[in-house]
Amino acid sequence: MSNLRGLSLFANVGIAEAYMKDIGVDIILANEIDKDRAHFYQDVYKGTHMVCGDITDDEVREGIVNEAIQKNVDFVIATPPCQGMSEAGLRLELDPRNQLISYAIDVIKRIKPKFVFMENVPKQLTTKIKCENEIVLIPEYIKRELGENYKFNKETLVMAKDYGVPQLRERNIFLLVRKDIQGVTWEFPEKQREITLREAIGGLPSLDPYLRDGIKKTLEKFPDFEKKKAAGLAVSKWHYPPTHSWKQVEWMMHTPSGKSAIYNEVYYPQKADGTPVKAHHNHYRRLKWDMPCRTITQNNGVISSLACVHPGNAYQSDTGETLYSDPRVLSIYELLIVMSLPLDWPIPEWASDTLIRKVFGEGIPSKLVREIMLALLAQLK
Structure with missing residues (x-):
């Protein structure tokens, strides 16, 4: 035929x-x-x-x-x-x-x-x-x-x-x-076996976010930023650090896998005067490792959007505080994986990060x- x-x-x-x-x-x-x-x-x-x-x-x-x-x-x-x-x-x-x-x-x-x-x-x-x-x-x-x-x-x-x-x-x-x-x-x-987020992206290099304040602030908060970025780019040109504000990143550094920052006792989403930000329980939420990714939305590049933050892994800071890695949204490469696109799908070089994320969020x-x-x-x- x-x-x-x-x-x-x-x-x-x-x-x-x-x-x-x-x-x-x-x-x-x-x-x-x-x-x-x-x-x-x-x-x-x-x-x-x-x-x-x-x-x-x-x-x-x-x-x-x-x-x-x-x-x-x-x-x-x-x-x-x-x-x-x-x-x-x-x-x-x-x-x-x-x-x-x-x-x-x-x-x-x-x-x-x-x-x-x-x-x-x-x-x-x-x-x-x-x-x-x-x-x-x-x-x-x-x-x-x-x-x-x-x-x-x-x-x-x-x-x-x-x-x-x-x-x-x-x-x-x-x-x-x-x-x-x-x-x-x-x-x-017939239905197939579910693929968890851990299976899908758990083996990829960890990435620190790039802070909007610039590279100096980024390196101050994340000394291994450049090393991790290089490891990510060695996997794919699309596995690069998303850009976020420090305040949102800090909230997510204190948020475990599968949890929302709005439930944190100290580092929760708040305005400049300390007033808690009104948010849905799925906003500022990390994804879970041991289940498939939540539905990707148009605003998947924004930490405050619906359940779009990397699951992260716990680690001990220099002061002994328990923090969580990858306080960022999924990279473009990780989105390729959870959208089940071919990993060599030819995304045009001219396409902006915003456009790519939006069309992924609207795709089947x-x-x-x-x-x-x-x-x-x-x-x-």
Whole structure:
């Protein structure tokens, strides 16, 4: 059988597509509205035609449909923005971003691909959108629009940790097979063994953070900073020290693995006058070694964000005080691992730390997609 020919909608930078070519899926066409992300995508996937434009624009959408038909696209992967539904977002009722699914549906109905992979956050199952003059749940809308021509998977909720990804990340995924395709049932494959954070990144060199006050303050607080940095870069150019403020670093130096600094008796998040910072119990929290990484979010470069600080290891200071190493967020290299991307995935040199972290936080883990696609491809062979 020849390779599937795919279209990626809301493509981000192509994290979902990282293993597609290897397993027999050619993403020949992609669409992304953000110029930096489209540029990033095109640098990584030079053989894919990236259409940078707004899918809600009729002319842009018409162009995508016509090209997909001309190029015999038989597979569509659609991953609309989830911020309007995410637990980490505001979740405004009838958030305009939630309506974007309707444009993906329009493209699918016009292209009529054999197979469709639609992914979003679990909250999609209970999120409503406005359809003409009616308010409907997104799943009801999708099945109403596509149910006549497509078969859907029975179970739609899936955890990335169950498929070789060292990260929890629960997603809602609709797997569609066109009804005229005989003998193919697309469901999630058998679960795999969980990979803990210790297994995934425990063997990497420890890193001290770079302090915003500059190298002098950094070396004062971390005399081995340069030595550790060199050891990290010897592993990968992406395993380099994140930059943080000293006050946040000091709070995390007194915070054990799996704990939040907000519960520290002395070194807790506080304002200049000593008033405790109001924070969620998962803010300023270190990850746990003996479980998969918590879900990576857009703000994974900020210590105060949701559970994104390295687990660290206990050590004794010169004064005999128990402190904890790696008072920092995960490095870009560590994020590559917990997102299950290939370690040699060609991140463009021009991409900023902020952009890389943000697109990782919005991506679907690559190995999760690979395993689900393999479940389909095994039947087609």
